[in-house]
Amino acid sequence: MAAIAEPYRIKMVEPITLTTRAQREEAIRAAGYNTFLLRSDDVYIDLLTDSGTSAMSDRQWSALMLGDEAYAGARSFDHLVAAVRDNYGFPYVCPTHQGRGAEHLISKILIRPGQHVPGNMYFTTTRLHQELAGGTFHDVIIDEAHDPGSLHPFKGNIDIGKLEALVAKVGAENIAYVNVAVTVNMAGGQPVSMENLRAVREVCDRHGIILWSDATRLAENAWFIKHREPGYADRSSASIAREMLSHVDGLTMSGKKDCLVNIGGFLAMRDERILLKARELVVVYEGMPTYGGLAGRDLDAMAVGLHEALDDDYLTHRIGQVAYLGERLSAAGVPIVRPTGGHAVFLDAAAFLDHLSQDELPAQSLAAEIYLDSGVRAMERGIVSAGRDDQGRNRHPKLELVRLTIPRRVYTNSHMDVVADSVIRVHERRRDIGGLEFVYESPTLRFFTSRFAPIAPDVDGSMAGLERGGRDTAALAALA
Numbered sequence: 001m002a003a004i005a006e007p008y009r010i011k012m013v014e015p016i017t018l019t020t021r022a023q024r025e026e027a028i029r030a031a032g033y034n035t036f037l038l039r040s041d042d043v044y045i046d047l048l049t050d051s052g053t054s055a056m057s058d059r060q061w062s063a064l065m066l067g068d069e070a071y072a073g074a075r076s077f078d079h080l081v082a083a084v085r086d087n088y089g090f091p092y093v094c095p096t097h098q099g100r101g102a103e104h105l106i107s108k109i110l111i112r113p114g115q116h117v118p119g120n121m122y123f124t125t126t127r128l129h130q131e132l133a134g135g136t137f138h139d140v141i142i143d144e145a146h147d148p149g150s151l152h153p154f155k156g157n158i159d160i161g162k163l164e165a166l167v168a169k170v171g172a173e174n175i176a177y178v179n180v181a182v183t184v185n186m187a188g189g190q191p192v193s194m195e196n197l198r199a200v201r202e203v204c205d206r207h208g209i210i211l212w213s214d215a216t217r218l219a220e221n222a223w224f225i226k227h228r229e230p231g232y233a234d235r236s237s238a239s240i241a242r243e244m245l246s247h248v249d250g251l252t253m254s255g256k257k258d259c260l261v262n263i264g265g266f267l268a269m270r271d272e273r274i275l276l277k278a279r280e281l282v283v284v285y286e287g288m289p290t291y292g293g294l295a296g297r298d299l300d301a302m303a304v305g306l307h308e309a310l311d312d313d314y315l316t317h318r319i320g321q322v323a324y325l326g327e328r329l330s331a332a333g334v335p336i337v338r339p340t341g342g343h344a345v346f347l348d349a350a351a352f353l354d355h356l357s358q359d360e361l362p363a364q365s366l367a368a369e370i371y372l373d374s375g376v377r378a379m380e381r382g383i384v385s386a387g388r389d390d391q392g393r394n395r396h397p398k399l400e401l402v403r404l405t406i407p408r409r410v411y412t413n414s415h416m417d418v419v420a421d422s423v424i425r426v427h428e429r430r431r432d433i434g435g436l437e438f439v440y441e442s443p444t445l446r447f448f449t450s451r452f453a454p455i456a457p458d459v460d461g462s463m464a465g466l467e468r469g470g471r472d473t474a475a476l477a478a479l480a
């Protein structure tokens, strides 16, 4: 697949800040070594997330101006419904303020306490909402997804054998629904094949189980099917996305990703009974069913963005940019999850810092080191993100990763070169990097707000001079 240049011209720019090493040392200490707690002004290239960080197009900005801010019955809602119907094929839509708003509602609607929810690898907010509704999440993704080196083209696939085994064990009536994420964020932005979606549908039909989708990165998944699955090369990603969704009963969407907006989400479905339930709940937790916690202009921008994200040239450039960064790192011997996925390059922190145990939080430490080196902000996706189980024990996920997440239409490959050079530099002196420990552990979704301190001094200055072995008193003082 030949790389293409940005299929757009840049009409507006936002200056970003270059920082000194001394400023970054101060900033990461103040942030308790948690990149989520850095101030954006202290970040040079921000690869924390692809969520809500897209650049909107001139069409989307125009749509914002046309937003209808009526409390009820706004035409902006009609625009969103039409876009979802035309692009995704669902007649019913319930907007929410973002993806987890939709997850909250669908978990409350479909899960009875004690039921089980199989899915293709956990996502933090998804699993939490399933648990809060009384459900138990089960990972039924194929084993290859847990192996950073496996080159399986569809590492997001559900393992049909694992799914069938769970149904046999707990009984179909105790499965609330099957949730299939496209792509799979925590596995590295890995896609699900159409063949797999069909097979999962067949299992669900045979057992009378609802099939739902977390379609947050639907467009990127469709592009992978076009380029990797036999029979789809001549199809548009838009038509492939439509076919993918024909296999599911409904979806939750974080519009902040593949709808190219800074805020927004929704539920979409075919069953009017689910819509009615969603409307009963949305007025309690989000807002009127025609705005769901959003401004009318947000609905309009999302209606335009969800269509733009399905454009093949846009997708070829976007996924090509992720691959470009991945190839630069692989060529230098940096261990990454392969093949690269749709939204991010994931560093294999366990292999990168193989002198650290998982309990020394290698991914958290690596993300802090990369920030210290260059001001590039990444995100931990390992033991800290996985949290604790219902017995209060740390979960030890097989993947211990750092995510370099690429916002949509925001950075050029010159930025990717700066990122690659920095990660390669850090890799060259990896033996000097020590681990971290918690100094404050947040009880829920702990990766967002916990604070850390170095547990081991290094020899030549990476985190040297900040804190040596033990508690980060400055960080604790800042917290108090």
Ligand SMILES: Cc1ncc(COP(=O)(O)O)c(C=O)c1O
Pocket: 051, 098, 099, 100, 101, 123, 125, 126, 181, 185, 214, 216, 254, 255, 256, 264, 265
């Ligand atoms: C796969 C996936 N599902 C759900 C969500 C939740 O979406 P939001 O951040 O809009 O609440 C996210 C991002 O958080 C995600 O990446």
Ligand SMILES: N[C@@H](Cc1ccc(O)cc1)C(=O)O
Pocket: 048, 049, 050, 051, 124, 125, 185, 254, 385, 405
């Ligand atoms: N969904 C967004 C924001 C987010 C980040 C981490 C989370 O665990 C939850 C939400 C992302 O994947 O970047």
